[in-house]
Amino acid sequence: MSAPSHATHAGVSGPRLPDTQQGMRRRNLARVMHTVAAHGPLSRASVASRIGLTRAAVSTLVDELTRSGLLEELGPERPGSPERPGRVGRPGSALTVSGRGPVGIGTEVGVDHLAVCAVDLRGDVRARTSRRVGNRGRAPEPVLADLADLVHEVTQDAERQGLRPVGLAVAVPGLVARDSHTVVRAPNLDWHHTDIGELLAPELPLTVDNEANFGALAELWRGDGAPDDFLHVSAEIGIGAALVVDGSLLRGSRGFAGELGHVPVHPDGPACACGGRGCLERYAGEEAVLRAAGLPPGPDRVDLLTERAAAGDTQVLGALRDAGTALGIALTGAVNLLDPRTIVLGGALSRLAPWLLPCLEGELRQRTTGPGCAVAVSRIGSEGPLLGAAHAVVRAVLDDPAGAV
Amino acid sequence: MSAPSHATHAGVSGPRLPDTQQGMRRRNLARVMHTVAAHGPLSRASVASRIGLTRAAVSTLVDELTRSGLLEELGPERPGSPERPGRVGRPGSALTVSGRGPVGIGTEVGVDHLAVCAVDLRGDVRARTSRRVGNRGRAPEPVLADLADLVHEVTQDAERQGLRPVGLAVAVPGLVARDSHTVVRAPNLDWHHTDIGELLAPELPLTVDNEANFGALAELWRGDGAPDDFLHVSAEIGIGAALVVDGSLLRGSRGFAGELGHVPVHPDGPACACGGRGCLERYAGEEAVLRAAGLPPGPDRVDLLTERAAAGDTQVLGALRDAGTALGIALTGAVNLLDPRTIVLGGALSRLAPWLLPCLEGELRQRTTGPGCAVAVSRIGSEGPLLGAAHAVVRAVLDDPAGAV
Numbered sequence: 001m002s003a004p005s006h007a008t009h010a011g012v013s014g015p016r017l018p019d020t021q022q023g024m025r026r027r028n029l030a031r032v033m034h035t036v037a038a039h040g041p042l043s044r045a046s047v048a049s050r051i052g053l054t055r056a057a058v059s060t061l062v063d064e065l066t067r068s069g070l071l072e073e074l075g076p077e078r079p080g081s082p083e084r085p086g087r088v089g090r091p092g093s094a095l096t097v098s099g100r101g102p103v104g105i106g107t108e109v110g111v112d113h114l115a116v117c118a119v120d121l122r123g124d125v126r127a128r129t130s131r132r133v134g135n136r137g138r139a140p141e142p143v144l145a146d147l148a149d150l151v152h153e154v155t156q157d158a159e160r161q162g163l164r165p166v167g168l169a170v171a172v173p174g175l176v177a178r179d180s181h182t183v184v185r186a187p188n189l190d191w192h193h194t195d196i197g198e199l200l201a202p203e204l205p206l207t208v209d210n211e212a213n214f215g216a217l218a219e220l221w222r223g224d225g226a227p228d229d230f231l232h233v234s235a236e237i238g239i240g241a242a243l244v245v246d247g248s249l250l251r252g253s254r255g256f257a258g259e260l261g262h263v264p265v266h267p268d269g270p271a272c273a274c275g276g277r278g279c280l281e282r283y284a285g286e287e288a289v290l291r292a293a294g295l296p297p298g299p300d301r302v303d304l305l306t307e308r309a310a311a312g313d314t315q316v317l318g319a320l321r322d323a324g325t326a327l328g329i330a331l332t333g334a335v336n337l338l339d340p341r342t343i344v345l346g347g348a349l350s351r352l353a354p355w356l357l358p359c360l361e362g363e364l365r366q367r368t369t370g371p372g373c374a375v376a377v378s379r380i381g382s383e384g385p386l387l388g389a390a391h392a393v394v395r396a397v398l399d400d401p402a403g404a405v
Numbered sequence: 406m407s408a409p410s411h412a413t414h415a416g417v418s419g420p421r422l423p424d425t426q427q428g429m430r431r432r433n434l435a436r437v438m439h440t441v442a443a444h445g446p447l448s449r450a451s452v453a454s455r456i457g458l459t460r461a462a463v464s465t466l467v468d469e470l471t472r473s474g475l476l477e478e479l480g481p482e483r484p485g486s487p488e489r490p491g492r493v494g495r496p497g498s499a500l501t502v503s504g505r506g507p508v509g510i511g512t513e514v515g516v517d518h519l520a521v522c523a524v525d526l527r528g529d530v531r532a533r534t535s536r537r538v539g540n541r542g543r544a545p546e547p548v549l550a551d552l553a554d555l556v557h558e559v560t561q562d563a564e565r566q567g568l569r570p571v572g573l574a575v576a577v578p579g580l581v582a583r584d585s586h587t588v589v590r591a592p593n594l595d596w597h598h599t600d601i602g603e604l605l606a607p608e609l610p611l612t613v614d615n616e617a618n619f620g621a622l623a624e625l626w627r628g629d630g631a632p633d634d635f636l637h638v639s640a641e642i643g644i645g646a647a648l649v650v651d652g653s654l655l656r657g658s659r660g661f662a663g664e665l666g667h668v669p670v671h672p673d674g675p676a677c678a679c680g681g682r683g684c685l686e687r688y689a690g691e692e693a694v695l696r697a698a699g700l701p702p703g704p705d706r707v708d709l710l711t712e713r714a715a716a717g718d719t720q721v722l723g724a725l726r727d728a729g730t731a732l733g734i735a736l737t738g739a740v741n742l743l744d745p746r747t748i749v750l751g752g753a754l755s756r757l758a759p760w761l762l763p764c765l766e767g768e769l770r771q772r773t774t775g776p777g778c779a780v781a782v783s784r785i786g787s788e789g790p791l792l793g794a795a796h797a798v799v800r801a802v803l804d805d806p807a808g809a810v
Contacts, residue, residue, distance in 0.1 A: 024429065185774070229658040241742070245655060252744025253634040259741035264772065267670065267734045276737065276772035329672045332681065333738045336664035337646070339657025367669065367681035369590075 025061075026402045028053065032061045033070060033097065033398045037121065041074050041094035062095060069101040069164075070121065070401050097121040102166040103158050104393025105204065107147055108211065108386040109172050111136050111188045111237050112299045114143070116150040118158040118165065119390035121397060123222065127157035132299070140183075140194045148200060167393035169207040170196055171214040171385035173236060178255030181208045187273055188237045207392055212240030212258055213249055214388030215346050218380050220244050221391045223344070230376075231340040233260060233331070234347030234384065237286045243338055261285060263330040283326030286348070292319035302348040309355045317355060324356035328363025335364065335373045346378035347385075353377045430466075431807045433458065437466045438475060438502065438803045442526065446479050446499035467500060474506040474569075475526065475806050502526040507571040508563050509798025510609065512552055513616065513791040514577050516541050516593045516642050517704050519548070521555040523563040523570065524795035526802060528627065532562035537704075545599045553605060572798035574612040575601055576619040576790035578641060583660030586613045592678055593642045612797055617645030617663055618654055619793030620751050623785050625649050626796045628749070635781075636745040638665060638736070639752030639789065642691045648743055666690060668735040688731030691753070697724035707753040714760045722760060729761035733768025740769065740778045751783035752790075758782045 031051045036042055039050065048058040065071040074094040103118040103126055112135070117128035129150050135143050147170075155165050174186025181197030196208045216232035228247040234240055239261035243250040250257050261281040262274045269278020282288055290297055293316040295304060308316040331343060345353050357375065364372055380387065396403075436456045441447055444455065453463040470476040479499040508523040508531055517540070522533035534555050540548050552575075560570050579591025586602030601613045621637035633652040639645055644666035648655040655662050666686040667679045674683020687693055695706055698713070698721040713721040736748060750758050762780065769777055785792065801808075 227658075243742075250650060250655070250743070253632075253746035254744055257742060257744040259744075262741045262773075263738040264734055265672065274772075275774045329669055330738070333668040333735070334742055336667045337648075337662060337739055337742060338655070339659055339662040339664075341658035367679075368667075369680045 026400060028057070029061055029065060029401045030399050032058065032065060033401045036071060036095050037097045037123075037398055040096040043094055047095065065401055066095075068401065069098055070397070071095050072098045072100070099124065100162055101164060102394075102397050103127075103163045104390040104397075105151060105154060105158075105165050105168045106214075106386050106388070106390025106393070107151060107168065107170045108389065109135065109143060109147060109170060109189070110211075111173060114147050114150055115386045116147070116154045117386055117390050118154050118163065119387065119394055120163065121394055123391070123394070125387070125390075126161060126163060127154045129153050129157075134299075135189055137190045140189075140191055140196075140199055143189075144196065144199045148202075151202070165204055166397060167207065168202045168204040169209070169214070169389035169392045170200070171209060171211040171389045172196070173211050173238060173240075175256050175259075176208050176210050178251055178253075180255075181206055183208070184256075207389070207396075209389070209392070210240065210242075210255075210258070211236070211385035212242045212347075213251070214386075214392065215240075215380075215384030216242035216244050216249060216344075216388070217392060217395075218384040218388030219344055219346060219378055220247065221395065222380060222387060224379065227341045229341040230344050231331075231334060231338060231342075232344045232346050232378075233327070233349060234345075234378075235261075235284070235286065235349045236347055236382070239281050239285055241334070243340060260330060260334065263333055265326045265329050280326055280330040284323035284330075289319050289323050292322060302351055306351055309352070320352060320355035321359045323352075324359030325363055327356060328360040329367070331360065331373075332364055332367040335368055340373060343373055343375045344378050345375065346380065347382055350378045350381040431805060433462070434466055434470060434806045435804055437463065437470060438806045441476060441500050442502045442803055445501040448499055452500065470806055471500075473806065475503055475802070476500050477503045477505070504529065505567055506569060507799075507802050508532075508568045509795040509802075510556060510559060510563075510570050510573045511619075511791050511793070511795025511798070512556060512573065512575045513794065514540065514548060514552060514575065514594070515616075516578060519552050519555055520791050521552070521559045522791055522795050523559050523568065524792065524799055525568065526799055528796070528799070530792070530795075531566060531568060532559045534558050534562075539704075540594055542595045545594075545596055545601075545604055548594075549601065549604045553607075556607070570609055571802060572612065573607045573609040574614070574619070574794035574797045575605070576614060576616040576794045577601070578616050578643060578645075580661050580664075581613050581615050583656055583658075585660075586611055588613070589661075612794070612801075614794070614797070615645065615647075615660075615663070616641070616790035617647045617752075618656070619791075619797065620645075620783075620785075620789030621647035621649055621654060621749075621793070622797060622800075623789040623793030624749055624751060624783055625652065626800065627785060627792060629784065632746045634746040635749050636736075636739055636743060636747075637749045637751050637783075638732070638754060639750075639783075640666075640689070640691065640754045641752055641787070644686050644690055646739070648745065665735060665739065668738055670731045670734050685731055685735040689728035689735075694724050694728050697727060707756055711756055714757070725757060725760035726764045728757075729764030730768055732761060733765040734772070736765065736778075737769055737772040740773055745778060748778055748780045749783050750780065751785065752787055755783045755786040 035047055035050050044058050044062055045055055048055040074096050099120050099122050103120050106117050108115045113132050115130035118126045120126050158165055172183050173188055175184045177184050183191050183194040185192055197206055212234050215234045219232050230244050232242045241258040241260035262279045264278050265280050265283055266278035270282050271277055272279040272282050290301055361375055437452055440452050440455050449463050449467055450460055453460040479501050504525050504527050508525045511522050513520045518537050520535035523531045525531050563570055577588050578593055580589045582589050588596050588599040590597055602611055617639050620639045624637050635649050637647045646663040646665035667684045669683050670685050670688055671683035675687050676682055677684040677687050695702055766780055
């Protein structure tokens with residue numbers, strides 16, 4: 001452990017950029033972008049008062065961002081807007097983040113599908129496409145060749161609209177080594193140590209991450225009223241989770257944090273592919289729930305479970321109750337260890353929530369003391385990984401606009 | 406969620422101090438202090454090259470820190486020191502953090518004892534005292550009156566040495582609400598919603614935290630070779646844990662993270678005081694281990710367990726094996742959720758490690774895939790909470806030396 005590393009992590013000395021005039025300018029460019037993105041349209045004066053810099057300093061920063069095509073001038077700010085309560089005099093020109101500049105390309109490799117979208121700095125989806133395809137057990141090369149076709153399609157669509165793709169992010173249902181493009185293990189695809197960067201060889205800067213991580217980031221960045229501290233639980237075929245602390249993802253030392261699906265629920269229970277016994281996935285993963293519900297595996301099983309549960313199918317209802325109980329036991333451990341403000345159910349779990357929640361919340365209530373932990377249901381649901389991936393590219397531009405120019 | 410909060414948390418815009426010349430100066434003062442504390446004695450030139458500022462800028466910062474009594478000049482830096490490999494010419498004057506300036510007062514409220522110490526900026530313990538006293542079920546007022554007596558004793562001792570106590574930190578075996586002085590619940594003391602600040606009314610700035618948190622921080626700051634990412638597990642009467650990520654403690658939204666003792670191990674197991682069933686403490690807490698070992702409760706039970714285990718007492722060995730197994734199951738969940746680089750066994754667990762580890766590591770190995778997670782044993786052991794508390798005061802000085810002047 002070295003002092004510089006401590007100094008970097010200490011509260012008062014946190015920035016990663018060097019603490020120089022140049023670093024300060026870049027951080028202040030980021031402050032302006034984030035402020036306009038979250039609260040715009042805003043005048044220069046409003047931006048200055050929000051971030052505590054002088055109007056002259058903000059004007060210099062804004063000019064640079066406007067020249068770079070990251071901010072746009074809309075004309076006079078509306079009088080009487082929340083930014084100008086009771087203000088009189090000539091309104092300033094209103095700024096907004098550009099809807100004609102950079103876009104992030106998000107992609108999702110699912111077990112049953114591929115999807116690609118382009119999201120602009122305002123967070124609007126500007127192009128998207130998807131394809132139903134059974135990827136289970138399929139080699140990475142043809143899957144990524146298909147993905148490259150869809151990326152090309154969306155990129156062209158975006159460029160026809162005058163947009164500029166600035167980065168590509170790939171969401172995968174597996175463990176991704178931290179700060180790498182390598183899928184260490186994706187059991188439901190049967191991929192091992194797959195270097196997405198090498199196989200996809202994109203022209204754009206590439207980010208690869210676990211789908212649960214991108215799902216949590218989508219909730220953080222797009223969710224309505226999501227707090228800065230929450231545990232996001234998502235399931236498609238497997239069960240993953242991601243902890244957001246103070247607005248940042250907890251990745252783990254190797255990037256493997258959030259493997260909620262392999263938390264032991266009944267330590268003497270059935271063997272799991274991970275090497276453990278009685279893992280949560282053995283009780284609440286899609287395969288386990290379908291077996292308990294008496295339904296065969298196949299595509300769109302969540303739709304089928306939802307239909308049957310809504311129709312009052314006793315076996316399906318019992319299977320979902322048991323899954324909710326197992327989720328509640330595993331989440332009790334997670335709440336005791338992590339103390340999140342909220343648990344957010346995302347992915348397929350969001351659609352099954354009406355039938356999972358009673359038992360899940362019952363276990364949490366009985367097993368944890370104090371106010372426990374609120375459980376919310378994501379409105380983004382299964383769209384999370386795809387949107388989170390595209391947004392990750394957009395956030396990188398907002399976080400360091402100087403680097404995106 | 407607001408943009409300013411995002412901007413604060415984003416990597417490129419992290420500092421909590423305002424991004425102004427004044428904030429930059431304070432951060433750079435902290436960099437100089439941390440660098441000299443970790444690597445001193447160092448010349449001004451060595452400090453400058455380590456932190457990437459000019460020698461002139463560093464000299465100004467050093468002068469300020471020397472005037473404030475936080476740094477000392479030792480005379481010429483040794484030629485041939487690791488800082489001057491092969492360098493020739495007149496060596497600079499060597500700087501070191503002051504051993505005559507501020508000290509942090511650390512205190513520990515244990516179930517069976519009270520302890521207080523003073524630690525200087527170099528990390529040396531300069532004064533200490535402790536008292537055996539049965540605090541279980543004792544009201545907070547007399548306990549804290551006793552603690553105040555010991556603090557007075559240590560403070561006077563430090564002042565006689567020309568040292569200057571600058572803060573007081575109290576480690577308690579219970580849940581402490583984040584950023585407060587309130588012990589929400591300390592089951593083994595039977596304290597509830599106890600405001601330590603109000604009852605202790607110290608003259609020094611006060612910090613109150615859970616003993617497991619201070620134990621983990623002691624490991625981070627004093628441990629030999631501890632990484633920046635680890636899960637610190639400690640037990641005295643109860644079982645606590647603390648996760649250190651990138652050199653910072655994960656506190657949880659309310660400050661209650663790390664309750665490893667209440668992770669369900671066998672969800673249908675015996676009822677626990679926390680409201681749950683089959684919690685880890687019911688299998689590996691001191692009371693449970695003593696019961697399984699056929700020993701009555703009392704003081705110094707860890708000494709007794711260690712003696713009996715070393716002597717080959719079959720019942721004690723069996724009890725420790727079962728406790729190790731339960732720890733391994735609970736830690737499997739924690740490793741899957743958090744992906745720490747290392748697990749460090751601290752507190753009383755460090756002394757019982759020889760008998761706990763085989764089953765604990767066996768469970769981890771069987772139940773987790775990949776390289777799993779290394780388990781290390783703390784050398785600080787039961788001293789962790791006391792030393793961590795004193796160091797927390799010292800670190801606050803290093804982190805913001807301008808605030809300590």
